[in-house]
Amino acid sequence: MTARQLSKIAKRVGFWALIVLIMVYAVFPFYYAVITSLKPSSDLFRVELWPSTWDLSNYAQILTQASFLRAIFNSIVVAVSVVFIALLLGITASYALGRVRFRGRSTVLLVILGVSMFPQVAVLSGLFEVIRTLNLYNNPAGLILSYTIFTLPFTVWVLTTFMKQLPMELEEAAIMDGATPWVTITKVFLPLMWPAMATTGLLAFIAAWNEFLFALTFTLTDAQRTVPVAIALLSGGSAYELPWGPIMAASVIVTVPLVVLVIIFQRRIVSGLTAGAVKG
Amino acid sequence: MTTSSHHSAPEGARANPLPARRSRGTKVRRQRVKAAWLFLAPMLVALTLVAGWPLFRTFFLSFTDASLSDLGAANFIGFENYLVQENGRWFGIMADPTWWQSVWNTVYFSVVSVSLEVIFGVIVALILNAEFKGRTIVRAAVLIPWAIPTIVSAQMWAWMLNDQFGIINHMLMGIGVIDNPIAWTASATYSMWAVIMVDVWKTIPFVALLVLAALQMLPKDCYEAAEVDGIHPVRVFFKVTLPLITPALLVAVIFRLLDALRVFDVIYVLTSNSTSTMSMSVYARQQLVEFQDVGYGSAASTLLFLIIALATVAYLYVGRKQLQLGGDA
Numbered sequence: 012m013t014a015r016q017l018s019k020i021a022k023r024v025g026f027w028a029l030i031v032l033i034m035v036y037a038v039f040p041f042y043y044a045v046i047t048s049l050k051p052s053s054d055l056f057r058v059e060l061w062p063s064t065w066d067l068s069n070y071a072q073i074l075t076q077a078s079f080l081r082a083i084f085n086s087i088v089v090a091v092s093v094v095f096i097a098l099l100l101g102i103t104a105s106y107a108l109g110r111v112r113f114r115g116r117s118t119v120l121l122v123i124l125g126v127s128m129f130p131q132v133a134v135l136s137g138l139f140e141v142i143r144t145l146n147l148y149n150n151p152a153g154l155i156l157s158y159t160i161f162t163l164p165f166t167v168w169v170l171t172t173f174m175k176q177l178p179m180e181l182e183e184a185a186i187m188d189g190a191t192p193w194v195t196i197t198k199v200f201l202p203l204m205w206p207a208m209a210t211t212g213l214l215a216f217i218a219a220w221n222e223f224l225f226a227l228t229f230t231l232t233d234a235q236r237t238v239p240v241a242i243a244l245l246s247g248g249s250a251y252e253l254p255w256g257p258i259m260a261a262s263v264i265v266t267v268p269l270v271v272l273v274i275i276f277q278r279r280i281v282s283g284l285t286a287g288a289v290k291g
Numbered sequence: 292m293t294t295s296s297h298h299s300a301p302e303g304a305r306a307n308p309l310p311a312r313r314s315r316g317t318k319v320r321r322q323r324v325k326a327a328w329l330f331l332a333p334m335l336v337a338l339t340l341v342a343g344w345p346l347f348r349t350f351f352l353s354f355t356d357a358s359l360s361d362l363g364a365a366n367f368i369g370f371e372n373y374l375v376q377e378n379g380r381w382f383g384i385m386a387d388p389t390w391w392q393s394v395w396n397t398v399y400f401s402v403v404s405v406s407l408e409v410i411f412g413v414i415v416a417l418i419l420n421a422e423f424k425g426r427t428i429v430r431a432a433v434l435i436p437w438a439i440p441t442i443v444s445a446q447m448w449a450w451m452l453n454d455q456f457g458i459i460n461h462m463l464m465g466i467g468v469i470d471n472p473i474a475w476t477a478s479a480t481y482s483m484w485a486v487i488m489v490d491v492w493k494t495i496p497f498v499a500l501l502v503l504a505a506l507q508m509l510p511k512d513c514y515e516a517a518e519v520d521g522i523h524p525v526r527v528f529f530k531v532t533l534p535l536i537t538p539a540l541l542v543a544v545i546f547r548l549l550d551a552l553r554v555f556d557v558i559y560v561l562t563s564n565s566t567s568t569m570s571m572s573v574y575a576r577q578q579l580v581e582f583q584d585v586g587y588g589s590a591a592s593t594l595l596f597l598i599i600a601l602a603t604v605a606y607l608y609v610g611r612k613q614l615q616l617g618g619d620a
Contacts, residue, residue, distance in 0.1 A: 026421070030429060033415055037432050040492065041439065043458060044447045058461040096337075104334040107327035119331065126342045128603060130553035132572040133596035136352050136579055136589045137345025140362050160341040167334060186319055192326035221440035223556040224572070228580055239442040243560050255450050262443040273438040274431045284497070285504040 041266070048259035055256055069260035078233040079261060082241035085151050086220055086265075089237055093158045093219040094212045100159075101166035101211065102204065106196050108167065109174030110182060120171075127164035131224050134160065142229055149231040157225045162215040169214075169283055173207035174200065210283035213276055217269060238265045346596070353589035360583060372590035384590055392566055393574040394598075400483065400558075400570065401551035404490045408547060409540065411491065412498025417528075419499065420506040437496035445560035448489045452476055479567035486568050489557050494550075498543045505539030506532070541610045548606065552599050571595045 047055070051066035073079050108116060138157055139148075147153030177200060185195045226237045233241075242261050245254060273280060353372055357365035374383040384390045419430055436444065451459050452475035460472040475485040509532065517527045555572040562568045564577055575595060579588025 026418075026423075029418060030423070033418060034429060034432050036492070037435055037496075040444065040447045040451060041435055043451060044443075047450065056456040058456065058458050100334045100337060103330035107330040111323050111327040113324045113327050119335075122338070126338055128549050128599070129342060129346070130549075130572065130592075130595055130599050132553060132555065132575045133349060133592045133599075134342060134345035135349070135576065135592060136357075136585050137348030138341060139359075139579075139585075140348055140352075141340065141345055143362070157341055159337050163334060163337060192323060192330070196330075217438065221442070223440075223442050223559075224576070227559075228576065239440055239556075242446060243442050255453075258446055259450065262446055266439050266443050269438045269440070270435055273434050277431050277434055280434070281500050281504070284500055 041270070044259045044262050044266075048256065048263050050256065052256050069256040070264070073257045073260045073264070078236070079241055081234050082236050082238045083265070085236065086238040089151050089154050089158070090216050090219040092155045093162055094215045096155070096159060097162040097166040097215045098208055098212055100163060101170045102196065102201070102208070104167045105170035105174045106192065106200065109171040110177075123164045123167055126160065127168065129160065131161070135224070135228060138225075139228065148229060149235050151230075151235060151237070153229050154222075154226055154237065157229065158219050158222060161222075162218055165218075166211045166215055169211045170204070170207055173204060177203055206279070207283075209276070210279040213272065213280060214283050217272075220265075220269065349589045349592050349596075352585055353593045355586045357585040357589075358583050359580065359585050362585060365586065368586070372587045373594075384587065384594065389566055389569070390571075390574060390591065393569040393571050396483065396568055397552060397554065397570045397572075400487060400490070400554060400568075401548060404487045404494075405544060405547045405551055407487070407491045408494050408498045409544060411495050412543070413502050413536075413540075415495060415499040416502035416506055419503050433496050433499060435496075436493050439493070441493065441556040442560055444493050445489055445557045448485070448492070449476060449561055452485055452488075476562050477565075479565075482562045482565060482568045486558055486561055489561060490551070490554070493557075494547060498547065501539055501543040501546075502536060505536040509535055545603070545606055545610070549599060549603065552602060553595070571598070 046060075046062050048069050049065055049067070050062045051064055051068060054062065054064060054066075057063075107113075108120060138160075142148050142153040142157065145153070145156075147156065181199055181203075182195060185199045190198070221239060222237075223239045223243070226240045227243070230236050230240065236244075238261075242258065242265070245258050245261065352362075352365065354367055354369060355365035356368050356371075370383070372383055374381060374385040376382075415433060419426065419433070439447075451457050454460060454472045454474040454477070457472075457475070459475070460469070463469045464472065473481055475481050513531055514527065517531065522530075553572050554570045555576065558568050558570050558573055559576075564573065564581075569577075571591065572595065575588050575591035577588075578584050578591055582588075
């Protein structure tokens with residue numbers, strides 16, 4: 012075997028070792044959470060890579076907790092409403108920004124970009140006041156309202172990019188037929204925008220599902236909390252002993268749907284992320 | 292990209308009906324501009340309600356002594372929340388060592404974690420850009436950390452980093468790197484590294500995907516030329532690839548930097564309100580919610596906002612200069 016062949020083999024081995032390393036690094040924490048959640052509490056503190064006994068008691072415990080089920084329900088309501096509102100406002104706004112040339116257009120785009128760079132804490136006290144004035148404190152509706160601050164700019168931005176790419180001829184034909192802008196959006200553009208809307212909707216869903224700061228600050232009681240807050244505040248009998256088994260079971264329950272979504276829609280998500288960022 | 296590029300109709304054919312078209316055109320145009328503002332209105336109202344007005348109120352409240360229990364009964368106190376001298380001593384945020392500690396923590400966290408994310412993100416992107424069997428599976432696996440909620444990833448790592456029963460201490464002791472378990476999330480020395488570890492794990496995918504998108508748009512021919520000339524791949528990376536993906540890297544860095552400067556979730560869950568990891572966001576929220584001092588907390592929020600705005604402007608300025616320099620090549 013020549014030295015050249017040897018170095019070629021070494022390169023291949025190194026390459027695959029790197030791939031395995033990346034895979035393990037990316038997946039291991041999630042894998043470890045899954046196996047922890049499947050252990051009986053007596054085995055919890057034995058470190059092992061493959062559980063010696065399997066047990067669903069952690070899941071039974073977390074899924075019989077009314078407050079956790081309630082948190083899942085709240086999270087679903089909040090995330091779905093946020094997606095719906097962001098898409099509705101986003102598609103109309105992106106028509107205006109993507110298809111019509113008017114004065115002030117670039118100012119509006121700049122404002123949107125500025126809002127997306129806001130630190131959430133900067134609006135915390137002002138938003139708290141707004142939410143209390145509207146009587147939405149400790150109410151998922153208050154979260155739905157506040158989440159538009161980070162979902163809307165992003166949605167508008169990405170949808171505008173997609174809207175710009177649609178062929179001019181379509182719209183001209185619609186105008187020639189005397190269609191109003193509203194009809195043009197709903198009848199001509201909407202059917203073509205589904206892929207873009209699926210992408211942005213998915214990203215908005217994930218963002219709303221994961222949000223923590225507002226959810227922690229604007230809700231007070233167990234019945235109104237969302238999943239991230241519920242998981243962060245799960246505690247055991249004493250302050251020193253965290254119920255790791257149930258925490259991991261809860262983590263797996265709320266993460267599995269997201270992981271499945273991401274794996275199914277990975278192409279869409281990647282295109283959405285890059286469309287949002289590369290245009291910036 | 293108008294239709295005129297497709298229709299190469301002779302000019303004469305269009306010249307005749309032009310006046311009629313123009314009047315019709317302006318009417319349609321006016322209608323469209325009116326519709327545009329109408330369609331923008333709901334979004335603008337929503338953004339004013341959740342962003343513009345609250346930001347203004349935060350500025351305003353930072354000059355008052357408002358408390359969380361009764362926001363209405365606030366008195367204007369000028370700059371007292373920021374800095375005030377009483378009996379020869381300084382008070383206010385600017386005189387609070389905990390605030391400066393949290394500023395330093397935030398900057399340290401941001402610089403270290405974004406640097407690590409960029410380095411590892413580029414490496415992962417280069418791997419994913421190579422063609423090999425099972426690339427789709429690897430790409431999906433790499434996306435998993437990004438999809439996991441920050442709170443959940445913080446809890447997963449908190450469990451792995453548990454001082455007595457965590458697998459990380461177990462493994463490090465197993466291979467003899469450490470003799471005694473490390474209290475990762477509790478010790479002042481290691482807790483910042485624990486936070487950085489979790490953040491880096493979670494956000495490498497984001498950087499990697501942006502870089503990968505840039506890599507896939509690169510022209511193939513200069514690589515073939517480099518291969519024919521027998522130039523070492525590392526040299527090709529630094530001389531060809533890196534300059535070409537710099538714009539994408541700059542975008543990824545600004546997105547990540549803005550995110551890192553406002554970090555809250557991961558620090559709050561992993562180390563709660565400990566001063567050795569406290570970020571500016573954690574500090575502001577603690578004043579605002581736990582100490583109920585809305586005026587003081589708002590002042591901290593305002594400073595955070597100004598710092599981030601300044602950082603953005605500075606970055607865009609420097610980035611634009613660099614892009615202009617690199618863009619001519």
